[in-house]
Amino acid sequence: MSADPDLDVLLDRLRPRSTREAFAEIEAARRAAESREPQRTIIPDPELPPLWPHPDSGLVRFPCALRCGWAHEEDVHEIDAEPVSVPLHAGAEELNRVLTEQAERRAAKMRARVKRAVREHFTQAHPGQEPPERDLW
Structure with missing residues (x-):
């Protein structure tokens, strides 16, 4: 824990994740992408x-x-x-x-x-x- 809360948030994001946590994050992103309605453009x-x-x-x-x-x-x-x-x-x-x-x-x-x-x-x-x-x- 440092005196800078922004640094603490950044360090928490950089900490190594377990394989289970990484897989859960990838699965959540995949499910969110599948459920999103595709947009169309010219x-x-x-x-x-x-x-x-x-x-x-x-x-x-x-x-x-x-x-x-x-x-x-x-x-x-x-x-x-x-x-x-x-x-x-x-x-x-x-x-x-x-x-x-x-x-x-x-x-x-x-x-x-x-x-x-x-x-x-x-x-x-x-x-x-x-x-x-x-x-x-």
Whole structure:
């Protein structure tokens, strides 16, 4: 037991688990994943960017599902332009909450941009055809 409760929580998470505890945790995660309803989206699978210092590093491409050659690009470096504001006295939980909320806002905005771009592309390049959906797990 230390004077820092955050350290105690971290050390407890790092302590070696028994085989029985590890198996129970894996089984619980598997059951939760099986019971979850799959979500559907029109956002195609992304093509991840090459590593830096490649000139296209940071550009995630969402190619047309019909393979017509079109792709919507998102610059991941540009996405992180929003400043993070955290109180100086914030603890680990507050910092985690602030960063999680910011990440969720950025992800929602990006999904909206990609969906809008895919719909516009199908309206112009593939009139009368709906964008295909895929399962998200």
